[in-house]
Amino acid sequence: MTTGVRRRMGVEERRQQLIGVALDLFARRSPDEVSIDEIAAAAGISRPLVYHYFPGKLSLYEAALKRASEDLAGRFTEPHEGPLGARLLRVMHRYFDFVDEHGPGFSALMRGGPAVGSSTTNALIDSVRQAAYEQILAHLEVTDPPARLELVVRSWISLAESTALLWLDGRRIPRAELEVQLVQDFAALTAVSAAHDEELRARLRPVLAAEPADGPFGDLVARLLALVS
Amino acid sequence: MTTGVRRRMGVEERRQQLIGVALDLFARRSPDEVSIDEIAAAAGISRPLVYHYFPGKLSLYEAALKRASEDLAGRFTEPHEGPLGARLLRVMHRYFDFVDEHGPGFSALMRGGPAVGSSTTNALIDSVRQAAYEQILAHLEVTDPPARLELVVRSWISLAESTALLWLDGRRIPRAELEVQLVQDFAALTAVSAAHDEELRARLRPVLAAEPADGPFGDLVARLLALVS
Numbered sequence: 001m002t003t004g005v006r007r008r009m010g011v012e013e014r015r016q017q018l019i020g021v022a023l024d025l026f027a028r029r030s031p032d033e034v035s036i037d038e039i040a041a042a043a044g045i046s047r048p049l050v051y052h053y054f055p056g057k058l059s060l061y062e063a064a065l066k067r068a069s070e071d072l073a074g075r076f077t078e079p080h081e082g083p084l085g086a087r088l089l090r091v092m093h094r095y096f097d098f099v100d101e102h103g104p105g106f107s108a109l110m111r112g113g114p115a116v117g118s119s120t121t122n123a124l125i126d127s128v129r130q131a132a133y134e135q136i137l138a139h140l141e142v143t144d145p146p147a148r149l150e151l152v153v154r155s156w157i158s159l160a161e162s163t164a165l166l167w168l169d170g171r172r173i174p175r176a177e178l179e180v181q182l183v184q185d186f187a188a189l190t191a192v193s194a195a196h197d198e199e200l201r202a203r204l205r206p207v208l209a210a211e212p213a214d215g216p217f218g219d220l221v222a223r224l225l226a227l228v229s
Numbered sequence: 230m231t232t233g234v235r236r237r238m239g240v241e242e243r244r245q246q247l248i249g250v251a252l253d254l255f256a257r258r259s260p261d262e263v264s265i266d267e268i269a270a271a272a273g274i275s276r277p278l279v280y281h282y283f284p285g286k287l288s289l290y291e292a293a294l295k296r297a298s299e300d301l302a303g304r305f306t307e308p309h310e311g312p313l314g315a316r317l318l319r320v321m322h323r324y325f326d327f328v329d330e331h332g333p334g335f336s337a338l339m340r341g342g343p344a345v346g347s348s349t350t351n352a353l354i355d356s357v358r359q360a361a362y363e364q365i366l367a368h369l370e371v372t373d374p375p376a377r378l379e380l381v382v383r384s385w386i387s388l389a390e391s392t393a394l395l396w397l398d399g400r401r402i403p404r405a406e407l408e409v410q411l412v413q414d415f416a417a418l419t420a421v422s423a424a425h426d427e428e429l430r431a432r433l434r435p436v437l438a439a440e441p442a443d444g445p446f447g448d449l450v451a452r453l454l455a456l457v458s
Contacts, residue, residue, distance in 0.1 A: 111351075122340075147401035155391045159418075162387035163380065172376035181421055188417035189388075192410055195452035223424035 015053050015063070018043055022064045026105030031061055062120045065109065069124045072098050073131040084139060084207055085183055085215040091135075092160075092179040099164045100175065107168050110161060132157050140207055148200055152193045156186050184220040244282050244292070247272055251293045255334030260290055291349045294338065298353045301327050302360040313368060313436055314412055314444040320364075321389075321408040328393045329404065336397050339390060361386050369436055377429055381422045385415050413449040 021043045025034045036057055040047045054060035075094035078087045099106050109125070136153050137145055145153070160182050167178055194200045211217045250272045254263045265286055269276045283289035304323040307316045328335050338354070365382050366374055374382070389411050396407055423429045440446045 147399075151392065151395050151402065151407075154395055155388050158391035159384050159388045162384045166380050166383055170376075173380065177425060178380075181425060184421045184424075185418055188421050189414055191453060191456065192413045192417050192449060195413075195449065195456055196406060196410065201456065220421060220424065224420060227420065227424055227430065 011053065014045075018050060018053055018060060019064050019067050022060055023068060023102070023105065026064065026108070027102050028104060030104045030108040032108060036060075062124075064105075065121060065124050068098075068102060068105070069128050073128050076132050076135045078135070078139070080139060083211050083215045083217075085187070085211055085217040087139060088136075088183045088186060089179060089216050092182050095160065096164065096167075096175045096179055099168065103168055107165060110165055129154070129157055132160075140204070142203060146197070146199055146203075148193050148197050149203070152189050156189055159185060159189075180216055180219075183216040187217045187220055240282065243274075247279060247282055247289060248293050248296050251289055252297060252331070252334065255293065255337070256331050257333060259333045259337040261337060265289075287347065291347065291353075293334075294350060294353050297331060297334070298357050302357050305361050305364045307364070307368070309368060312440050312444045312446075314416070314440055314446040316368060317365075317412045317415060318408060318445050321411050324389065325393065325396075325404045325408055328397065332397055336394060339394055358383070358386055361389075369433070371432060375426070375428055375432075377422050377426050378432070381418050385418055388414060388418075409445055409448070412445040416446045416449055 018039065022031075022034070022039050025038060025042060036050050037047055039060070040050045043050070050060070054063065072095075075098055076091055078091050081087075109121070133150075133153055136157075137143070137149075140149075142149065163178055163182060163185075167173060167175060190200075190204065194204055208217065213222070247268065251260075251263070251268050254267060254271060265279050266276055268289070269279045272279070279289070283292065301324075304327055305320055307320050310316075338350070362379075362382055365386075366372070366378075369378075371378065392407055392411060392414075396402060396404060419429075419433065423433055437446065442451070
């Protein structure tokens with residue numbers, strides 16, 4: 001029995017090692033361009049042995065994506081303390097850390113990577129988006145979002161994705177600026193939506209009343225007022 | 230030779246008819262759920278004859294997508310006259326017409342349809358996004374966009390896509406409101422970006438100076454000022 005337990009541990013450890021090796025390679029080159037041979041070499045094992053742990057490249061890719069998804073979703077967790085803008089800014093900083101660390105792998109995934117159309121892949125991407133959505137609602141202290149709030153939160157999440165992808169393509173704008181800008185984009189899009197919806201205004205008023213003048217939301221208002229004057 | 234010309238015309242007409250039939254069916258149910266048998270029946274021809282014109286469902290799907298892409302890109306064309314907000318609002322109206330007409334086909338495509346990962350499909354989607362991007366730059370009278378302007382235009386285009394997809398899922402918000410809101414989102418995101426970038430402010434100032442108080446941009450400013458007071 002002891003041997004059996006050890007063998008199962010060994011298999012799982014080896015799988016975790018291969019996933020780590022694959023993620024390292026996908027962070028430097030698109031998964032399309034990374035072969036099983038390279039993964040085997042980087043892990044110091046033979047190609048057939050890789051296939052012993054993962055029946056094909058797709059299953060290794062999906063396992064790597066699962067770990068990366070859990071990693072990313074974990075970074076959305078933020079204590080419910082202090083002003084909302086500062087919380088979201090800390091999450092944006094960790095989000096760009098993730099995007100920075102996974103570069104080509106993240107791009108390939110979001111633009112249609114080797115497992116594109118795989119239901120496992122789509123479900124993992126959706127689960128990360130859903131985690132982001134639920135975290136934002138929890139911070140807004142909303143449990144039954146009206147349609148317009150759901151729309152603004154979900155569409156902002158897609159804006160954050162496309163902003164990160166565009167940033168990766170050349171990194172022409174400092175990421176710290178984009179982190180602030182995305183927080184301010186959230187405020188701006190929410191303001192547009194609230195400008196059309198009394199219920200949304202009523203719900204968001206107490207949250208926004210707690211924002212300090214020197215936070216990212218206050219900074220936006222000050223900058224916009226300077227712009228107008 | 231006359232016969233040859235006629236036969237070629239006939240082939241092309243039949244192909245166009247099949248594309249039209251397929252688009253009609255994809256507008257009611259996801260392309261995944263539409264069989265070649267159904268397309269053949271709706272066109273009044275036999276299943277083998279469909280395969281005579283299109284070697285497989287993917288090639289018919291790609292041909293249908295090509296026609297739909299050209300249709301959509303064509304709707305972005307707008308005379309360079311009058312205030313910018315009103316021009317963008319007319320384009321948004323035609324965009325939602327398209328989304329409305331193609332419902333399930335549009336959703337399936339953007340969420341990963343039957344041809345997902347096909348390089349033809351990705352190239353067509355990219356060509357529509359590029360057409361939208363170029364139209365907006367042309368209306369802004371910008372030929373050499375700085376990085377931040379490119380980012381705000383391209384990320385707004387992805388916001389418009391996700392907003393349309395979320396709208397299709399239940400249609401819980403009147404589309405006319407979303408058309409106005411997307412125009413105002415564009416103004417809001419551009420304002421956030423310009424608040425951080427003097428060059429962008431300088432470039433956009435003359436464009437925005439021409440906006441009337443009763444246009445969608447003026448409406449947003451009035452609503453936001455009412456919100457703050």
